[in-house]
Structure formats: structure tokens, C-alpha cells
Amino acid sequence: MVISAKNLGLTFQTGDGTVEALKDVNLEIKAGEFVSFIGPSGCGKTTFLRVIADLEQPTAGTITVDGKTPAEARKARAYGYVFQSPALFPWRTVEKNVALPLEIVGMDRRQAAAHIARTLELVELGGFEKKYPWQLSGGMQQRVSIARALAFDANLLLMDEPFGALDEIVRDRLNEQLSALWQRTAMTIAFVTHSIPEAVYLSTKIVVMSPRPGRVIDIIDSPLPKERPLDIRESAEFLALAHRVREGLRAGHSEDS
Amino acid sequence: MSAQSPSARNETSQSETRWPRQPFTPLQLAIGLAVALFSLGTLAAGLTVGTPNYPIALFGALALATVARFWWPVSFWLDFALFLYGTGILFSALGAGGEIGSSFWLALATLWLLAWLFAERLSQAIAGGSASARFGFIVPTLFGISILLVWELITRGAGIPTILLPPPSMIFDRIMNSWPILLADFRQTILKAVLVGYVLGSGAGFLVAIAIDRSPFLKRGLLPLGNFVAALPIIGIAPIMVMWFGFDWQSKAAVVIVMTFFPMLVSTIAGLNASGHIERDLMRTYAAGYFSTLLRLRLPAAAPMIFNALKINTTLALIGAIVAEFFGTPTVGMGFRISTEVGRMNVDMVWAEIAMAAVVGSAFYGLVTLIERAVTFWHPTVRDGRA
Incomplete structure (x- = not known):
């Protein structure tokens, strides 16, 4: 198990009270998986990635990276991090x-x-x-x-909306390259995004999150094959998967309001 | 240099004889008309006011002839030639020792307008591509030279007492005749007080900034102290420094240290905080230590602000060292020379020292700027043209 989080929680103290960025997150990521975190802003997906990277400290629960604490993993240079x-x-x-x-x-x-x-x-x-x-x-x-x-x-690559600022054409090409890279290197990748097609296209596992408090509402294992040409995005499985992610996101929102 | 640009086409049309063919900007039109007006006045005054001055009248007539520019292509080099010719005429009029009358002043005005018109047209021609960019240096050089010329001609023509403002030629003579004194002053003030003070003051500001950055405790203690030191008036501390460190250059260097310390301190502290959060998080993901982060990220990111302080400090150091010498010094040094020579009414010597301070100050600043461009080549303000 590359990453294992149990009842993970993180609350920020701000000027107008406490913000629950993460609450009761339970997640296991196996070696070689490509896991996407998707959700609206404020759902804690970036925060979760930063906890793995030891850039934020959790206030509840436990998390291990490569069987170590995040701080030990960071000092052992166990991961590479790609920022926004x-x-x-x-x-x-x-x-x-x-x-x-x-x-x-x-x-x-x-x-x-x-x-x-x-x-x-x-x-x-x-x-x-x-x-x-x-x-x-x-x-x-x-x-x-x-x-x-x-x-x-490092065998673990953490990516925080790396293509968020790029236009769609460039993004498609980089997605294809990233997918090929992952297949060649057998790394574990944790990938934060707010694009449904991107998440579905790249991932073996999609973690759908929802805000206030930031929590996991669905974990979807992708049935798509490992080999993924760009036009897989028009296949029925792909669309069904995208639909399920969208439903999950919508459910998260209706709970919220 | 594209020959297709509109102004280039306009310039090449000068060689054609069709009418009208020369493009005049409104400014050039106005200067051209003023040249005509003043040259007409020069011609009239040269012939009629007081004893006739035929050389000046001739210059007026030639300048008046350039009105032809409104109908016929007249090269701007002709304006330049006329400017040089007129300058010679006016100097010979001064040398002849005759009376300096209205024709002289009108000719001077014409001269100045010709130089202006030449600079305008040359800049236009360079921008349009019809004149080589190699001539680009002429415009700023001409600006400097014409200021000196006008200064020379006015001070001598109007007989201004040299105590008030000596002509540049007199200052130049003084510089040429006083090399040993100027050199000794340069050594005393620049090589000793300014350089030592600049290096120690800027260096101390830099090191203290890093110490403050490392320890929040020092931040609370040293930053207000630095603030306090910066607020001390140089006029007040200079005599104290003389009491502490003696009459020689050490006390001046101390004043320079006090003056240059704070700009460096504040700029370095601000510069060290200039690196972004993401970059610092990045260094953290590499488990990079404090000094590794300082060396690889924060100091390079701080370099533009540090160089700002280094540039400001070049002038502050010069001012500090010169003013400090007003308060006791061995009988050498730029500030000492200025304060004693002004007392002996040797104003040309004072101006010679001022000229030296200006040249040395500019060179010092220019040198730091060159180093800055080499070190911070990547900064958006420097890298234009390389991307």
C-alpha cells in the first residue's frame, strides 16, 4: 500500500472560525495506481495531496506514505510533486x-x-x-x-491540477503523454483535477469529493483498459463512467445546500 | 530595417523632386518656423544694431536660407553643419572682444533651435530606418554638448561673474591644471572613504538582513534599531564619527557605513521574502535545508531588490563621504576641497570637484548596473529582447 489514510481530518483556524478542510477521509492507494481526486473547490482535494506531501499537518486520524509518516517520506524523498x-x-x-x-x-x-x-x-x-x-x-x-x-x-508522483492553466488542446496532448508516461514507468500517481474528462481518461481510480466539510463521497474503480487512445473518450464505458462521476458530484452538492 | 515602413518611404521621397515631399511633424514645423524667425532677427540685428557684425549676419542669412526646407528637401546634416558653423562664429565673436549685442543672443537662440531640429529629424530618420542606428549616440551627446555650449556662451557673453557661475571652459582648465590635487582628493574620498564604507555598509546590511531573516527574535530587536539609525541626520552624526574615529578617512567611511546600511538591510529583507509560496513548498518537498533554500532560491530571487539597494547606495556613499569631510579632515579630500575653496572664492575648483564627483558617481552607478544586468538577466525588466 503506497498511501493509506484512516479517519483523516484537518481543520484550519481562520479569523471567522474553524474550517473543516478534511473530515474522516479513508483511502488506500496501491502501487501502480493512477488515482484522480475530483470535486468543486474547497472540497479538500489539494489539501489531501498536501497532507501526503507533508506540506500540511492533519489534525485527526492517521496517514502513511510508503509505510512511513509523511514527514519521514518527504525526508526520504519518496515522492515528486507537480504544482498548479x-x-x-x-x-x-x-x-x-x-x-x-x-x-x-x-x-x-x-x-x-x-x-x-x-x-x-x-x-x-x-x-x-x-x-x-x-x-x-x-x-x-x-x-x-x-x-x-x-x-x-521517486515511485510516487503527486500532481496538483498541473494542467489547469493550459488551454484544452495542449491539455489533451499532455494528458495523452502523461498516460503514456505512467504506463511506461509503473509509478503511482495521485492527480488532483476539476475536469471530469481528464479524471476519467487518466485514472484507474477516481475519488469524488465534496466540500464543507471536505470528504470523500465516492470511490470509483475504472473499468477502462490500461491502454488508452484519446478517442476512448467517445466510448460508451467512458461516457458511463463520466456520468457516474457527474452524478456523484451533483449528489455532493445537493447534500451541501 | 524594413524599407516598407511608412516613415522610411517618406524619407526616401526626399530624393524625389515632386512637391510637397518632406514630412514634417508639427513639432519640426514649429521649430523650423522658429529658426526662420530667429535667423531673420539675427540677420537684421547683425546689420543694423550698433556696430554691424557681418559674420553673425552671414550666419543669420544662411540659417534663414534653410526656410527652403518647406519647399525643397534639405538634409538634416545641413542643420548640423550650420550648428557647428554658428558655434564657431559665436566663439570668434567672443574672442574678438567686441560688444556683445542683440545679434549675438538671437544667433545663440537660432543655434540652439538648429541643434534641436537636427536631433528631432535624426531621431525620426533612425526610427524610420533611413539613417543608420550607428548615429544614435549623436542625439544624447549633442544634448550634453549643447548644454555646455549654451552655458559657455551665456556666461561669457553676458559677463556673468565667475564667482556665481564660471564657464565650462574655465572649469575644464582648472581640472587640467589641478590633476595632482584632484587625484589626491579622489584617492582620499573615493578609494578610501567611499569604497570601504560602501563595501562594509552594504555587506553589513546584507548579513544582518540574513540574520534577521533567520531569527524572529532579531527581527524584533534589530529592525527597529536599523530604522533608528537610518533616521539619524548625517549632519548630526558626521562630527560624532570624527570624534570617534579621528580626522582621517576612517570617520568618513563610518558615516558611509551608517548611510548605506539601512537601504541594504530593508531591501534584502524584502528580497528574501520575494520568492513565491509554491517555490518554497517545492524546496520543502525536496527536504532542502535552510541554507540550500537560501542559496538556490531565496537569494537569486532577492537579487533584483539587492541590486536596487546597491545602486541607491552608490550615490548615498558619495554624498555621505563628501559631506562628512565638511566636519574635519586632513587637508585632502573632495569635501574638504569644496568647503575650503569656496571660502577662498576659487569657485572653479569647487566646480572641478563637482564635475569629478558627477563623473565618478555616474561611473560607479553604471558599473553596478552592468553587474546587475549580468546577474539578473532573467528578470522581466532586463530580459527584454532575449526571450
């Missing part, structure tokens, strides 16, 4: 940006160079090593940030 914005360092070239985690880990240069070449190849950015991030398009920048998250071969 690329967050590349503008003073570093593409290559040096991908090298950043390797420098911090203290990998020697020759070994690092091989890693960088390989990960840039994975996101199809070979040939752009010497460019600066501000010389690239938004989609390419986000691919660099994915390469950076892959650089030190």
Missing part, C-alpha cells in the same frame, strides 16, 4: 531546473546528467536543455516541471 504553476526558477536553464532536486540530494554530476537527459526525453523535451523557462510556452514549462518531479526516480 510550473514554478521553474527563471535564472536556471531547463536542464538546471531539472537538476535542482538532484543537486539538493547531492547526486554526482555525471550521474545527474544521465538522469536529466532521460527525464527530459520522457517529457519529450530533448533539445531544449539550454533554454530558459521564459523562452518556453506554458505547456512546455509544465512539462519541464514534470521532468523535475521525475528526476530523482
Whole structure:
């Protein structure tokens, strides 16, 4: 079990009272799964990802990552994290940006160079090593940030709406590439999104969440095959799955109002 | 340089003889008319007022002839040639020692208008692509030179007492004749007080900023102290520093340290907080330590603000060192020279020191700016043209 959460809860203290960002979340993610978290804003999907990454501290329940606490997992560099914005360092070239985690880990240069070449190849950015991030398009920048998250071969990739800021055409292409990448590498991926087609297209498991308090209302195992061309999105199974996710989201909302 | 742009087409049409063919902006039209008016006045005054001054009248006549520009293509280089010619005429009129009358002043006005018109038309031609961009340096250079020329001609023509404002030529002579003194002052004030104070003051501001950033306790204690030091008037602390550190450059360097410390402190603290939350979270996911994050993320992100402080500090250091020398110094130094020479009515020496301070200050600032551009090449304000 890569991630195992039991009765996980997190409350924020704000100026006008407490906010229950997460309440009684129970979830298990197995190795090699592609799990999407979907729900309206405020449902705690990003917060849950940040708890896994030890960027937020839960206030109730327990969670293990790779059998360790999130803090131990973070210090063991057990995961790569892709943020909503690329967050590349503008003073570093593409290559040096991908090298950043390797420098911090203290990998020697020759070994690092091989890693960088390989990960840039994975996101199809070979040939752009010497460019600066501000010389690239938004989609390419986000691919660099994915390469950076892959650089030190963690088996767990956490992605927080990585394609949210991109247009639909670029997004479709990146989804296809991400799916191919996941099939090739056998990583475990936790992916936050608020796009139903994106979640259904990519995932083996879809976690539907609802706000106030943030909680899991449905966990759907996808019957779709592992191999997924883009036109699978017109198949009957795909549409049925998307329908079920939409129903789940709607149910979450009606409970809320 | 596209030959298809509208203004380029307009400029090339100068070579055609069809009428009308020259594009005048309203401003150029107005300056051109003013040139005509003033040159007419120059011509008339040169011939009729007091003893006739034929060279000036001739210059007036030539300048008046450029009215032809409204019907016929007249190259802007002709305006430039006339400007040079008129300058020579006016200097020879001054040298001849005759009376300086209305024709002189009208000619000076004409001269200045010609220079302006030339600069306008040259800029237009460069922007339109019909003149090489290599001439771009002429416009700012001409601006500086014409200010010096007008200054020279007015101070000498009107016989302004040199105590009030010496002509630039006199200041230049003084600079040329006083190299050893100026060099000694430069060594004392710039190489010792300014440089040492600048490096120590900026360096201390930087280090204290990092210490404050590391410890919230220091933030509460040191930041108000820094604030307090910054509020101290330089006029007040300079004599105290002389009492503490003696008459030589050390006390001036101390004043510079006090003056440059705070801008650096505040800018560095602000710069260290300039990196985004996401970037800092990113470093956290790598389990990067404090110094690793500082070195790889926060200092590079702070560089633009740190360089702002370094630039401000170049001028502050110069001001601090010069003013501090007013309060006791060995008999050398730029501030010392200014305060004593003004007392001896040697105003040209005062201006020579001011000129040196201006040149050194600009060079210092320019050097820091060059380093800044090399270090923060990635910043949106610098990278234009590279993306």
C-alpha cells in the first residue's frame, strides 16, 4: 500500500472560525495506481495531496506514505510533486531546473546528467536543455516541471491540477503523454483535477469529493483498459463512467445546500 | 530595417523632386518656423544694431536660407553643419572682444533651435530606418554638448561673474591644471572613504538582513534599531564619527557605513521574502535545508531588490563621504576641497570637484548596473529582447 489514510481530518483556524478542510477521509492507494481526486473547490482535494506531501499537518486520524509518516517520506524523498504553476526558477536553464532536486540530494554530476537527459526525453523535451523557462510556452514549462518531479526516480508522483492553466488542446496532448508516461514507468500517481474528462481518461481510480466539510463521497474503480487512445473518450464505458462521476458530484452538492 | 515602413518611404521621397515631399511633424514645423524667425532677427540685428557684425549676419542669412526646407528637401546634416558653423562664429565673436549685442543672443537662440531640429529629424530618420542606428549616440551627446555650449556662451557673453557661475571652459582648465590635487582628493574620498564604507555598509546590511531573516527574535530587536539609525541626520552624526574615529578617512567611511546600511538591510529583507509560496513548498518537498533554500532560491530571487539597494547606495556613499569631510579632515579630500575653496572664492575648483564627483558617481552607478544586468538577466525588466 503506497498511501493509506484512516479517519483523516484537518481543520484550519481562520479569523471567522474553524474550517473543516478534511473530515474522516479513508483511502488506500496501491502501487501502480493512477488515482484522480475530483470535486468543486474547497472540497479538500489539494489539501489531501498536501497532507501526503507533508506540506500540511492533519489534525485527526492517521496517514502513511510508503509505510512511513509523511514527514519521514518527504525526508526520504519518496515522492515528486507537480504544482498548479510550473514554478521553474527563471535564472536556471531547463536542464538546471531539472537538476535542482538532484543537486539538493547531492547526486554526482555525471550521474545527474544521465538522469536529466532521460527525464527530459520522457517529457519529450530533448533539445531544449539550454533554454530558459521564459523562452518556453506554458505547456512546455509544465512539462519541464514534470521532468523535475521525475528526476530523482521517486515511485510516487503527486500532481496538483498541473494542467489547469493550459488551454484544452495542449491539455489533451499532455494528458495523452502523461498516460503514456505512467504506463511506461509503473509509478503511482495521485492527480488532483476539476475536469471530469481528464479524471476519467487518466485514472484507474477516481475519488469524488465534496466540500464543507471536505470528504470523500465516492470511490470509483475504472473499468477502462490500461491502454488508452484519446478517442476512448467517445466510448460508451467512458461516457458511463463520466456520468457516474457527474452524478456523484451533483449528489455532493445537493447534500451541501 | 524594413524599407516598407511608412516613415522610411517618406524619407526616401526626399530624393524625389515632386512637391510637397518632406514630412514634417508639427513639432519640426514649429521649430523650423522658429529658426526662420530667429535667423531673420539675427540677420537684421547683425546689420543694423550698433556696430554691424557681418559674420553673425552671414550666419543669420544662411540659417534663414534653410526656410527652403518647406519647399525643397534639405538634409538634416545641413542643420548640423550650420550648428557647428554658428558655434564657431559665436566663439570668434567672443574672442574678438567686441560688444556683445542683440545679434549675438538671437544667433545663440537660432543655434540652439538648429541643434534641436537636427536631433528631432535624426531621431525620426533612425526610427524610420533611413539613417543608420550607428548615429544614435549623436542625439544624447549633442544634448550634453549643447548644454555646455549654451552655458559657455551665456556666461561669457553676458559677463556673468565667475564667482556665481564660471564657464565650462574655465572649469575644464582648472581640472587640467589641478590633476595632482584632484587625484589626491579622489584617492582620499573615493578609494578610501567611499569604497570601504560602501563595501562594509552594504555587506553589513546584507548579513544582518540574513540574520534577521533567520531569527524572529532579531527581527524584533534589530529592525527597529536599523530604522533608528537610518533616521539619524548625517549632519548630526558626521562630527560624532570624527570624534570617534579621528580626522582621517576612517570617520568618513563610518558615516558611509551608517548611510548605506539601512537601504541594504530593508531591501534584502524584502528580497528574501520575494520568492513565491509554491517555490518554497517545492524546496520543502525536496527536504532542502535552510541554507540550500537560501542559496538556490531565496537569494537569486532577492537579487533584483539587492541590486536596487546597491545602486541607491552608490550615490548615498558619495554624498555621505563628501559631506562628512565638511566636519574635519586632513587637508585632502573632495569635501574638504569644496568647503575650503569656496571660502577662498576659487569657485572653479569647487566646480572641478563637482564635475569629478558627477563623473565618478555616474561611473560607479553604471558599473553596478552592468553587474546587475549580468546577474539578473532573467528578470522581466532586463530580459527584454532575449526571450
